[in-house]
Amino acid sequence: MPWLAIPFSDLDTKKALNRRFDIEGIPSLVILHPNDNKDEATLRDGVELIYRYGVEAFPFTKQRLEELQDEERARHENQTxxxxxxxxxxxxxxxxxxxxxxxxxxxxxxxxxxxxxxxxxxxxxxxxxxxxxxxxxxxxxxxxxxxxxxxxxxxxxxxxxxxxxxxxxxxxxxxxxxxxxxxxxxxxxxxxxxxxxxxxxxxxxxxxxxxxxxxxxxxxxxxxxxxxxxxxxxxxLEKKMDEEAKSLPRSVYHGGHRHELNLVSEGNGGGPFICCDCDEQGSGWAYQCLECGYEVHPKCVTVTVTVAASSNR
Ligand SMILES: [Zn+2]
Ligand SMILES: [Zn+2]
Incomplete structure (x- = not known):
């Protein structure tokens, strides 16, 4: 690296910086501005900015980033x-x-x-x-x-x-x-x-x-x-899927998973997931075992065993 470093042995400073900037994962690049050390001026997504804009991102000020976003918007508007x-x-x-x-x-x-x-x-x-x-x-x-x-x-x-x-x-x-x-x-x-x-x-x-x-x-x-x-x-399609979900069993057993799986929707316990059956992304309705983090598309549940009292809604 062509830049400076905090000495390897200085654990206190490293810990303090991690805490100060809430570092949750690496690589992480925090940008501080010379004359403005207020929190609003500090950029925490330096890695993303470098990846996205490269050298153009410099000097990483709010104003520069707004300019870049405007340019990007214009490029998308003029896209053919x-x-x-x-x-x-x-x-x-x-x-x-x-x-x-x-x-x-x-x-x-x-x-x-x-x-x-x-x-x-x-x-x-x-x-x-x-x-x-x-x-x-x-x-x-x-x-x-x-x-x-x-x-x-x-x-x-x-x-x-x-x-x-x-x-x-x-x-x-x-x-x-x-x-x-x-x-x-x-x-x-x-x-x-x-x-x-x-x-x-x-x-x-x-x-x-x-x-x-x-x-x-x-x-x-x-x-x-x-x-x-x-x-x-x-x-x-969403409306149709909500309609179809009404006729799905509330819970099923699937794919040898030893727990019962419950039907969940986006706003009700579900959210984006990776299907444990077909390994593809999913969102909207899913069968879920909350305990194991096991989720599958309703369409991927082939052999279903309806659990009692599931269809009387
Ligand atoms: Zn699937
Ligand atoms: Zn489970």
Whole structure:
């Protein structure tokens, strides 16, 4: 490190600083300002700011951060599919069979999923087949419904694979399009959408603006019904789910878990969770063993044993 340090042996100071700034985890970067040591001026999320803005974050004042947030807002307001997915040297995407070239211009006006993923990432490899099956169902449904104002859906793979060979073999399994391996837009997209973990599915509307960054979660919750991921659609689905939950047993046994699991909802003992059955994220309704922190999607409970007195509501 090119900077200074508190001596290793000085435990008292280290303890005092930990207490003073409520340090709960590391790395943690607290920024103090030279002429203003009031608490409001102290920034505690230095790590996040560096990650997000890099050197631009300096001098870490409230004013500087507001400027950066305004710039970011403007970038999102001016966002179009073309400026997200093309650059100076390229206005095509990869299709199948490779090296089929698909012009980005042909995607304008469609609902687009940007799929941030990589072959080295286990949750990605688990999620991809699920996304493929849902993508195909959405496409099939469109064929059934016929042409609704030229409405269409496409996914673009945004790869963080480490080499061309893993990209090639991973993309080979996907029925959709991709940005080329190592393309400069990939880093920009990760930054623009503040992608902190993969897999991540960002949904863009027909106007090229962001609809949601929670595509993965919504796919897990609602499968193909999540399409087109708009607020209006999600409200509808939530109502439907609340309605369906009324007919679910209040408690069940599942998957060899030795305790009874209770039905909980977002506002009533539940909240975002990782399903112990399918390892995917969940929110809304869940079956939960509070004692063990065991939670599963209602849809993942296959063999259910209804516990007495559960259905007389
Ligand atoms: Zn599940
Ligand atoms: Zn338990």
């Amino acid at each position: 599919l073309t400026n997200l997915l093309t650059n100076h040297d390229r206005d095509n995407l990869l299709g199948h069979p490779t090296p089929e070239q698909v012009p980005v211009a042909s995607l304008v006006g469609k609902t687009i999923g940007l799929y941030f993923s990589a072959h080295w990432c286990r949750p990605c490899v688990n999620f991809t087949p699920r996304l493929i099956s849902i993508y195909q169902k959405i496409k099939e449904q469109m064929l059934v419904d016929g042409d609704q104002d030229g409405e269409d859906f496409e996914i673009v793979f945004v790869s963080s694979d480490r080499d061309q060979a893993s990209f090639d073999s991973y993309f080979d399994t996907m029925p959709w399009l991709a940005l080329p391996f190592g393309d400069p837009n990939i880093k920009q997209l990760v930054k623009h959408f503040d992608v902190k973990g993969i897999p991540c599915l960002v949904i863009l509307g027909p106007d090229g603006k962001t609809v949601t960054k929670q595509g993965r979660n919504l796919i897990n919750l609602y499968q193909e019904n999540a399409y087109p991921f708009t607020e209006a659609k999600l409200e509808l």
